[in-house]
Amino acid sequence: MPRILIVDDEPEMVRGLEDNLRFEGYQTLSATDGRRGLALALSEAPDLLLLDIMMPGMSGWDICRELRAKGLDIPVIMLTARGEEADRVQGLELGADDYVTKPFGLRELLARIRAVLRRPGPRQKFEEFAFGDVRIRLRGRQAFRAGREVRLTRKEFDLLRYLVEHRGEVITRDRLLEEVWGYEQFPTTRTVDTHILRLRQKFERDPEHPVYILTAHGQGYRFAG
Amino acid sequence: MPRILIVDDEPEMVRGLEDNLRFEGYQTLSATDGRRGLALALSEAPDLLLLDIMMPGMSGWDICRELRAKGLDIPVIMLTARGEEADRVQGLELGADDYVTKPFGLRELLARIRAVLRRPGPRQKFEEFAFGDVRIRLRGRQAFRAGREVRLTRKEFDLLRYLVEHRGEVITRDRLLEEVWGYEQFPTTRTVDTHILRLRQKFERDPEHPVYILTAHGQGYRFAG
DNA sequence: GTAGATTTGACAGGACCGTGACACCGGCGG
């Protein structure tokens, strides 16, 4: 069974997580500060890391960066407090594989753990998807078109990613706002349109007649598939 | 529409939630103590539970534990008072799906309800159906005829879907207006005819002699089957 | 502060929906 290292400065959170993960059959290790967490990660080489971001001293992304710098490719799921948008992005940029917002449901966490562990290990850093002559690298949050990099802003990337991960499905603007923008932000639905517009300009051969990023009139948007 | 069970010992909270959720189109059940809440959950099998954690007698997480012990996998959103850190962990142990901290915004609660209900549950709904050389994809709200996509407007799709889901049954225009158009709108019954016409033109081999979308003279329409 | 990202508002064009007009059909009573 996979071994999971938990690093969080709140002891109750660590205990709760350990109990549950063990109950699910995982082996667990834990630390309540960043430095010991990093040491454990290096010495024990677990299969997965659950890292709290906000920790005194060494933060979750400090650990993540150190690991990557040493060439270790252990999958990482970040635990972020609600609304730490910046942290979430930073974590992903530094090579986290996923993030969960506190307070989170156990089932959601387990689903994400399974999803991350399911991925083929060594190929992980190449995780990407492609359509037409476009290639998207999830890890680096980068996009390439015909081999040339296309710069994407945060929202553009998140939106594109969400659409692609639900390809074939019609998604309403409201749902996009909830899932991509988040609970506590409530921009206009027109905002979605503007971002769709920019994605089309960057990735569609003929932006006025999109082939991938499609409109479902009166319903929302849909990525072809 | 999904049915939601609310369990909270504060009657005003229950009433407020019921009013708002009903306004949003959900069906609601409620109880003001844990034991009756559990009984309702077991007998009514709602689609979602909103559980207050702090209740005299049987608490929210007691209910949750009992349900899980009986193998019921109904999604649960916990309502927690601010700062009940311990409760959060306990809830996590017992498999709640999400948390909302009181006092909460209605909008946030609704967003979380939608998010939880959206998750792929144990029951996967029909992905698509077919008749003749026509294939309908529900997720993408798309239709294909002989492998070629046929564009459908929202009303056309909704109408077709309703007819097919009640295949073999004669449905009056008034019922179609209620079910497909919605109770708020009052178009003429002739509007239905027009949409039927368009569906026939798109899907019948010989639109003047329909084989699938049939007329029940003086009664309504019926999808063959 | 500046540069870049995000959001908003305005506007035009287009898609969609609903309606009315008229032709046609089916059933009914004579």
Place this chain on the structure above:
DNA sequence: CCGCCGGTGTCACGGTCCTGTCAAATCTAC
């Protein structure tokens, strides 16, 4: 068998709502 009459098929028009697009305003990170 015939004619009546309400129900239905069909079409095209107009209004309404939705979306694409842009520029300006606001926000954010540095």
